[in-house]
Amino acid sequence: MSDQYSLFGKELNGVNIYIGGLQGVQGENSKERVSEASKMLNGLSPIRIVLEACLSFSEAINAVSVLVVPSD
16 A cells, blocks of 8 residues: 555544555565465455544544545
């Protein structure tokens, strides 16, 4: 995954979380590495785990919104 991301900003109506720049594994054996990681994570992709962690974080800080920008 890429290490480029935007996590959150404070606006007048509360904390809003913006997520962008998540990318899959690149390079040699990338498909095999993602497949192995997904098996270890009970079928969830590594990116999905990162998103779930961000959603849990947003609930913990009472964020008012979460916006995920697709990479496509």
